[in-house]
Amino acid sequence: MTLQQTPAGHPADAESGREPVVRLSGVRRHFGQTPAIDGVSLTVRKGEILGLIGRSGAGKSTLIRCLNGLERPDSGSIQIEGREITKLSEEELQPVRRRIGMIFQHFNLLSRKTVEENIALPLKIAGWTKEKRLARAAELIDLVGLSGKARSYPSALSGGQKQRVGIARALAASPALLLSDEATSALDPETTASILELLKDINKRLGVTILLITHEMEVIRTIADRVAVIDAGRIVEEGPVWSVFANPHTETTRNMLSGIRPNLPPHVAARLVGEPSGEAILGVDLSGPDAGNLLAGLSAELPDGFRLVHGGVDHIQQQSVARFFIGIPPAADALARAIAYLQRHGAKVEVLGHDPRHV
Numbered sequence: 013m014t015l016q017q018t019p020a021g022h023p024a025d026a027e028s029g030r031e032p033v034v035r036l037s038g039v040r041r042h043f044g045q046t047p048a049i050d051g052v053s054l055t056v057r058k059g060e061i062l063g064l065i066g067r068s069g070a071g072k073s074t075l076i077r078c079l080n081g082l083e084r085p086d087s088g089s090i091q092i093e094g095r096e097i098t099k100l101s102e103e104e105l106q107p108v109r110r111r112i113g114m115i116f117q118h119f120n121l122l123s124r125k126t127v128e129e130n131i132a133l134p135l136k137i138a139g140w141t142k143e144k145r146l147a148r149a150a151e152l153i154d155l156v157g158l159s160g161k162a163r164s165y166p167s168a169l170s171g172g173q174k175q176r177v178g179i180a181r182a183l184a185a186s187p188a189l190l191l192s193d194e195a196t197s198a199l200d201p202e203t204t205a206s207i208l209e210l211l212k213d214i215n216k217r218l219g220v221t222i223l224l225i226t227h228e229m230e231v232i233r234t235i236a237d238r239v240a241v242i243d244a245g246r247i248v249e250e251g252p253v254w255s256v257f258a259n260p261h262t263e264t265t266r267n268m269l270s271g272i273r274p275n276l277p278p279h280v281a282a283r284l285v286g287e288p289s290g291e292a293i294l295g296v297d298l299s300g301p302d303a304g305n306l307l308a309g310l311s312a313e314l315p316d317g318f319r320l321v322h323g324g325v326d327h328i329q330q331q332s333v334a335r336f337f338i339g340i341p342p343a344a345d346a347l348a349r350a351i352a353y354l355q356r357h358g359a360k361v362e363v364l365g366h367d368p369r370h371v
């Protein structure tokens with residue numbers, strides 16, 4: 013069994029003590045026979061970053077539209093800061109929408125307005141005076157690292173800078189929730205990293221709650237506290253990011269993780285056979301403080317040693333998450349000893365087959 017420890021002081025510890033900003037319960041939305049959202053229950057708590065990940069067509073956009081009242085669910089409950097929104101009129105929805113700041117994949121900036129005007133726009137709509145709007149915009153321009161760009165137009169900005177304007181605009185009216193809809197999907201890896209760092213920094217410094225919708229696990233890995241996986245309109249898995257990475261329970265999650273989690277190299281997998289012939293190839297998963305020392309201990313346990321085929325130790329939310337593929341030589345009791353040792357240390361072990369090339 014893989015250890016399921018929660019690191020001391022991690023946000024997940026305090027989760028139950030924090031009030032929900034968003035609470036969905038049994039939300040359904042069908043389009044004809046197609047269930048876009050099929051009974052989703054999900055809570056985003058104050059101050060956390062929840063990553064919602066799913067493939068194209070999984071139901072992410074429909075969920076966002078239900079959250080900001082653009083779409084009404086067929087059934088179920090949606091609460092924003094404790095207020096049920098599913099039955100509200102258009103007019104009653106306005107103040108609720110102002111509690112949600114949104115950032116978009118293509119930034120949605122007004123090209124004829126300057127950076128400060130774009131940022132101040134939600135405040136103009138909310139009735140702030142010009143003086144207050146510009147003071148708030150100046151504060152936010154500094155916060156998102158765009159000092160000196162107040163009078164620039166979007167066309168003079170890079171993609172990353174445009175998204176910084178989008179973030180500042182979303183934060184202008186101090187929303188309860190920042191809803192990020194594929195906000196880094198149009199950016200290169202380096203710019204993505206800097207935008208995610210900014211979001212994390214804002215979350216830490218201002219305590220802003222973030223719901224991050226993405227189809228990229230790397231985004232979740234970089235900044236989320238918890239992850240929920242959506243597939244065909246249902247939440248199929250949910251938990252602290254390190255825990256879901258260490259021990260994904262569903263095929264959907266494993267597929268979404270496949271690009272960033274070590275896998276047995278295909279050329280090795282192709283030559284594995286079932287009958288004991290040559291090295292036994294083991295898949296080993298372990299998370300927690302022992303993960304980094306596991307192989308050193310195994311080598312002391314096996315007089316003929318073993319072969320590291322692939323894998324390593326990852327560090328997610330200050331947790332060590334190890335995933336190795338190792339070859340155990342076909343010596344007398346080596347396989348049984350290796351499995352006993354690994355399981356004694358809490359690792360999840362799977363015999364994947366035998367490699368006749370290594371005898």
Ligand SMILES: Nc1ncnc2c1ncn2[C@@H]1O[C@H](COP(=O)(O)OP(=O)(O)OP(=O)(O)O)[C@@H](O)[C@H]1O
Nearest residue numbers: 043046047048066067068069070071072073074075
């Ligand atoms: N207005 C609509 N009319 C009919 N079907 C719809 C409508 N909106 C969404 N759907 C269907 O609902 C399902 C979920 O779609 P949705 O757009 O919410 O997924 P998604 O996860 O956001 O996908 P993507 O990442 O590609 O935007 C899909 O099968 C889609 O075809």
